[in-house]
Amino acid sequence: MLASLQILKSHSPVPFTIIASHRHDRPEIFEYADEVYREPTIAVADEEIVPQASITIPRWQFVLENAKRNNVKVLLTGRNGIDYEAQREAFTAAGIRLLTGATSVAALASIEDKFAFMQQCHTNDIPVAAAWRFDNTAELKALLTLHDHQPLCVKPVIGIFAQGFWRLDTGKSCDEPYDSFEHLYFTEEKKINTAQFIAAYDNSQIIKERPIPMLLMPYLSGQEYSIDVVCEYGEVLAAVTRYKTGKIQHIGYEESVMEVVIPLIKAFGCDGIVSVQTKADDEGVHRVLEINSRPAGGISYTTHSGVDLTQIGFGYWLGLTAKPKLADVIKLIKPCQVRSIMTSVKIEAEI
Template identity: 35%
Template sequence: MIWFLEGQSSQRDILIGAREALPANVKIFASHRKDRPEITSQADVSFQEPLDNEERIDWVIATALEHGIKVILAGRNRSRYEEARGRFEAAGLQLVTGGMSMDTFLNVDDKSRFTAEAERAGLACIPAVTVNNAQELAAAYELLSCQGEACIKPVFGIYGQGFWRFKADVDPFRCLENPDEREIDFDTYLSIYKSRAERAPMLVMPYLPGNECSVDMVCEAGQPVAFVGRRKQGDHQTFERESAAVELALKAAAHFKCDGLVNVQTRDDHNGVPHLLEINPRYSGGIGYTRATGINLAGIFAVRRLGLPEPAGQWVDNVRVKPITVAVIAPS
């Protein structure tokens, strides 16, 4: 039996993929802190998790033992679960967090540290300058803007939150009129930045104009065993398995010792050469789209962790998908 703890918005897709691959007699468990029946109803058994982080870990271990669950995939709060790995192992439970130790999380969650380690390992990445105050921010921008457009993002963060592209000719009001474009002139950004004495550390880096590739993969002890790359092409997403971007992502996942369902993002420079953006030691929001290629990553993860035969997958070329919003019935 396998348990998928609260994860990203795609937890529903993960459960559907696992159910497709697992024998009917293997129970799937799922849980969430909130009332999310549209997600948890895809499992055979569902729970609502405690809100307190420490209480949750105790509850997960006790509940797993009570129900004979063997494998537990952490979604949110992965590093907290990783810190408690010894407790899970002592209870005979197989915990999957996205990494093999705290080193993975320390190296990838801190994007400044991630950049330094990637450079040390010879993995192509976007060079960055860490800034902690307005003076450092101005100096970093002056240095990098001489080489082309620059951008900024938080040292810690997900979903692209806090990312802005500096454009010299953009209307200062544009960041309020159309914030989704993530474009702002540097003087306006610096003025807002100065409005508070202390800010969280940020990374200033060159802006790469090329396309992004998001590589979803199943890793076991640092070894990728299944993977699919995704690119946004206008309103659609396309898929790839043999490309420089995918190759770079696989090398990065191996170097940072990823373990579980993880996601690596790259971006191409003006010559089409991919550079690492970040590693997410969790499944992505778009992982469900990859099933259209004939590769069921969630299913492959589930059966391999339970020691069952891997489902046959047949790669489908030239697939293009378009995400849409649909309503589903949420069981009461």
């Protein structure tokens, strides 16, 4: 995205500065920014741990102060968007267009909590995958008794990158359970024997120390889509759809998928650049799985279609271009196939 902004900047009649900040040393990010800042680090289980006393101000305040100092006009947050959203008035007062993925803490909270998210989708008559929450083994077993006549899967209420997602061997046409070694050997298949999942969950020290709310869901057999969306106050300004077969990403604009996405974005008042996941059921009906309130890692794939969503969004928010119209953007999309490759970057030792 920063590389796209640098290209936009090189063609812009109005000069602007690209600033990036992160809590870690990320040269692959910083090399594309004109100025960089290292944010304060917080002490949590999955981050770099530092003494709490060394953190003098909250991260959002650090970012706001540096944004004001540099006369920032547009600020796109990352995974901690809800912290910034809680301080929207302060950013607005500073003349900063804040992009967190939505425009209220409540909306971001319901997007993050997949169970609450699905309930809200039902309320708004948006096709969504069914889900039943469980917080312990007894609840899981009770739900399985009711629903194990069909293919099922599990995933955490809060999570990203398919963390904690597993397909269970329920509702199979034959009585054979999944191979007990299969989920250890072919981990990308994300399959696990139901009895073994229950045993692992029931005996997990992690669950005992830090309970993880989970969802039991019907496993949808149809095509899964990722949709990258530029939106403003619930209106879709631009979007590109993509689906994956093997290692190949298929980029384009699928009308039947967008018929679900457009009212979804409106219902949650999405604002900024977000990503949506959908999956078709056995009848081919596209159902929403989730919204991610920040850009997806694969947003760069969409540039191969001739549409750069980063440039479209920021060109508008910076006042360089007119407000995008979805109908006009659709005409520019040239369907294509993309295969990603791995790259690397050297991390220099800090002095």
